Amino acid sequence: MAQHLSTGYLTRQGKLQRFKSRLVTDMKHNYTLYLLVLPVIAYYIVFRYFPIGGIQIAFKDYKPALGIFGSPWTIHYGFGHFIDFVTNPYFERLLRNTVLISFYSLLFGFPAPIVLAIMLSELRGRKYKKVVQTLTYFPHFISTVVVCGIITQFALSDGLFNQIGQLFGAQPVSFLQKPEYFRTIYVGSGIWQGVGWSSIIYLAAIASVNSEVYEAAALDGAGRMRRIIHVTLPHIEPTIVLMLIMSVGNIMNVGSEKVLLLYNPSIYETADVISTYVYRRGLLEFNFSFSTAVNLMNSVINFLMVLGANAISRKVSETSLF
Amino acid sequence: MNQKKLLRVISMIMLLVLTTSLLLSCQSTPTTTGSTTGQTTTGATTTKGTTGATTTEKEVFSYPFDPPIKLTINRDNSPYDVSNIDPAFHDVFAWNVYKEKTGVELEVVGASSGAYEMSESFLLLLASGDYPDLMQANWIRFPGGPQAAMDDGYIIELTPYQEYFPALMQVYAEHPDWYQMVQTDDNKLYNFPYLRGDPDAHTETGMVIRQDWLDALNLEVPTTIDELTEVFRAFKNEYGLASAFTFEMRWLWLEWASAGLSSAYGYTYPFFVNDGEVKFGPLEPGFKAFMAQMASWYEEQLLDPDFPSINKATVQSKFASGEVGVAIQQLNNVIGCIEANAGTDYKVSGVPSFKNPATGDAMFSHYYQTYDGSFGVAISTKCDDIESAARFLDYLYTEEGQLFSTYGTEGVSYEMVNGEPTFTDYLWNNPTGATPGEVKGRVSMGANYAVIRWAFTGHMLDYAKVVHKEWVNENMANHVYPATTFTSIEAAIVSRNFTNIDTYCKESIAKFVTGQWNTTTDYDAFISQLESYGVQSVLDVYQAAYDRFAARSR
Known part of the structure; x- marks a missing residue:
């Protein structure tokens, strides 16, 4: 069992290594293409993934003065606003x-x-x-x-x-x-x-x-x-x-x-x-x-x-x- | 989609915050250093140009600042933008004159805020941490009130700087009731207010009636609900109308716009004050009777069956074209009706607030409060030169400033006749063909800024004045619920409960009036539903806030 797992792990490790080396070679070869795609990736990270962190204000009592991270969590372990809404008449x-x-x-x-x-x-x-x-x-x-x-x-x-x-x-x-x-x-x-x-x-x-x-x-x-x-x-x-x-x-x-x-x-x-x-x-x-x-x-x-x-x-x- | 939008908004916020903070940090330094101390003291006549000598020079300060200085303020556009204004007005354009007279040029940073609600873009400005020197917003609506805005470090308390705004303090000394309105519950001053000083400026909406029809039918302007019903019936029958009376339904709950009518029942929506006790209209006995009356008008088709879904333009066109004979309208729309019928027999009268037969007086009318926080200008914590900012804002409260903000430039739009400012022909018959109202709008500061609004009807033509005069009801000042401030706990209670109560009341009013509900059978259920929504807790909050207001120093 342990043997099997570890070989599996090793193979995966080996695959990863191979993938990495191939990637590096590819990057050297086609660096212009990678440069071309860079803005798109940056766009997704900056405008699509980074702001996801802001969702936490749903669980907080957000105050502009304190900022997203500084605002306190709401009651009910952060679910105060959800409970407030669901229990609304x-x-x-x-x-x-x-x-x-x-x-x-x-x-x-x-x-x-x-x-x-x-x-x-x-x-x-x-x-x-x-x-x-x-x-x-x-x-x-x-x-x-x-x-x-x-x-x-x-x-x-x-x-x-x-x-x-x-x-x-x-x-x-x-x-x-x-x-x-x-x-x-x-x-x-x-x-x-x-x-x-x-x-x-x-x-x-x-x-x-x-x-x-x-x-x-x-x-x-x-x-x-x-x-x-x-x-x-x-x-x-x-x-x-x-x-x-x-x-x-x-x-x-x-x-x-x-x-x-x-x-x-x-x-x-x-x-x-x-x-x-x-x-x-x-x-x-x-x-x-x-x-x-x-x-x-x-x-x-x-x-x-x-x-x-x-x-x-x-x-x-x-x-x-x- | 919504989530996408949200993400987009948040990311835009981030970008905006980043860029504005970068831009601002570059910009604000030069502008504020340009306006730092020293210049204020050297300003004007004297020659002692040294800092720290302000106290001795207080007496000799005079406008304009010399050399001129710059201050930043949040607005959407530059106030000096004259691209939409006839070049003939450029020299006397109020903001240009204001700049010359004070020696202060305003630079725009960030976005304006709403008159009542703080706009989203303004909240972004707050979140950015880089504020302009002057911040215009309704600070009463800031969550937790103006006190919280000071505690959170957005704006400064002005009380310690009173010596820099002597004119405003003089105004307060003459009007202790205003002074009561503009402070926090802890007696702190926080902004330069927009004050509706002229009692006439409190009322801009009311009931109008076709005077020419009344004359033709040998009727008088009604003073009781029964007479009003008679007039409705007479109009409907004699003129073959589909209905006699119309208005927008939202005026049953907005700005006390229909309060002149419901005054007959001692009811208005939502809150009012009677001898220091805060009342919530729908809980008052008059509510039921008023609803029953409205329902019977609706049933009899005296009231326009479309009134829940029409807007003010439709009301105006119905009243102008004679589809109805009575309407509740804003003064501007009434003027529109009169002008559309110029040269005909068309004649309208304002209907005064109805008296409550039980008490014998008319409590309510449409009302804009003297001070409700809207358009006030505060000094931000990022302002380096508080003295200059305060002196600049104080200008419009000086005697000269008040004349300018109301009447424009002396010798152009007004002249002193026997010691009284009087509009000139420049206003009444402007060579460009602009109406008196348009001319006034260009040459005076007028409204929606840190000014006192005077001479509200001063530029109006007589036919508008006579209508307006009937609407003004001085009693309302004693009953209006003032602009109090809530603590953050109170604000949370109001937000949670009052949204439901407000929704329920509006919905129920609509149902009562349109006959979906009956006041005799459904009223009790309505009241118990209100209680289950926590109406008492909201009323307690309003009462507590009012008590603190009443206890403020005067």
Whole structure:
């Protein structure tokens, strides 16, 4: 046993030695390449790894005057801010609203660009296609503030939505005051704004499909729907899966910006999310530690979600992120 | 994404801290040495140019500093930037005149802070350890209050340097109530305050009503809630309106903006003071009655059904176009409405605060406090020449400085007529076509700096003045919860509990008004929920802070 281990160790040691000597030779040979990569490595160390140390303020009562390292640890062995947040009477509602908005965004917002991309790729007229594409990209470039201003105006009781509704005999409703409409408005406007832009990656994936495959399928008598189902979709499946895994990693991130611009207290019940709560609380007391703790918690959950989605996808579809 | 952002922010912080500290350490030395002692004492008329002689020369100090000196301050842009200003104003531009009169040039370091909250970039400046000579921020909002800012070594206590700001001390001597506001609970002075000296400057928002409609219907400006309801109904029916009354919902809890209305119920949100006792509005009996009244207006569609989701621009356009006949608006928006209807019969009146039938007086109105900490300028611990900094800041509190900061330059924008400063035609009919308000904004320091704000309505046209006059309610000064400071333990209690209470109250107010909740059936549950959120502990903190405030020396 001991013998075996030690030889293993030695071999590993030997391998390491060999690797080192090879590395040195390689470095001498290709030093320009190493020089070239140096800034990138430095970038990652300085901007990506070094700041990770700052996460410790989530476990501390951070005060700018004392600095990151000098600030004292919080109560409950450094978990004071986490406990504070989880035991908050609003915690359940914030979590539910955040996850549900994410979930609906994923459920309806994720397939939308795929459908659009497939429809665009099936279009014949080049000009028409270009026009449609440009029109669907366009909302992406409007700032959130403007989009929310438009939505707010449209949702008023005498706004566009109600004027359309009234043509069909509906009673006017002030949509942004009914908790039950908020998620629909949020997710719907999100799709309207992002669908064109997100479809680009799928369009690129579809474009890479060899046209001979389509021709072969057509010769075999496959109609348009069959070609989509049996040729297009399988070809862009890896892209879809990768995008899905990455989206799942954002489940806890509902940005405060858009919600802040759209919500008002009469719909807090469905609209108040973690980020907006942290924002409101931050107004009373600039508590970096509390917001770091909440964001750290979100990130850990997001990370676990990505791992989970990745594992499932590896089993089910043999495509995975890592 | 968020985590990425956080990392990015932290790394940017690191980089910023590194670079700014490098830059600052190079820069600050020459600027501050340029302003070190000696020059202050040689300043002005006398010739004794030696240091240490300040006490004997105190009487003979006069502006400007000679030779000129430089001081650093945190702002976003140079105050002397005139790139957006009509060249006709460059010579009389207030900051340029201020520089000439004091002989002090300000150099910008770091970022400005918010009027109430300290901005993130300002906190970075604090974290960097390299502060400008002068730091403008709301020090009351510093966690632990101004006392903590002094203890942590950001700003200096000014009390020992009183001899360097005689004009400000003179102002305090004349206004002991202001003196009470600007000190810590331990009677220490810490900044050069922005003071709303003119009682008129406290009120900028209120209820407006279409006077031409009232006249046409033979009605008076309402003075009770019942009369107001009658007016709403009359407007709605006679003019075929969808609703008669609108405002932004946030004004049910922000800045006491709707306090003139809720005054009828002796209620306002959040805290107020009655005979030394701190009250939390929703716990007061008037809250229930006010909510019931609002709900009935909403139910009857006298109140705009969209009021929770509209902004001030929408309110303005609704009131200007006659979609509603009554609104709660800021004065600027009221002026906008009047100007949009110039040349028509359009006429508006301000509605004074409503009297509470139970007590017979109107307690509340919209209110900006005389001193709430905003825009105050403190002297940092990194300032080498405290005397010069203090004397520089003191200038705007001198008689000359107050005239300048309010009226601009004598002989240009104002003249003394029978001993009273009076705006000239330069302001009323400026050759560039600028409005009186714009001209005043350029030639005077006016606001949002360490100054006393006077002549708030001085440059206004009559139609704005008459509206504004009705809103001003002197009683409010006795009931407003002042700018107290919390200890760090108190601040933690308020932060933890009040965020929830505030969220819950706003949400509940919205539900009560829009009829999702009923005041008769849901009120008790509302109160017990508030209690479970620790409303009493918060109220105790506010009371304790108020008691310390009341005990300050005057």
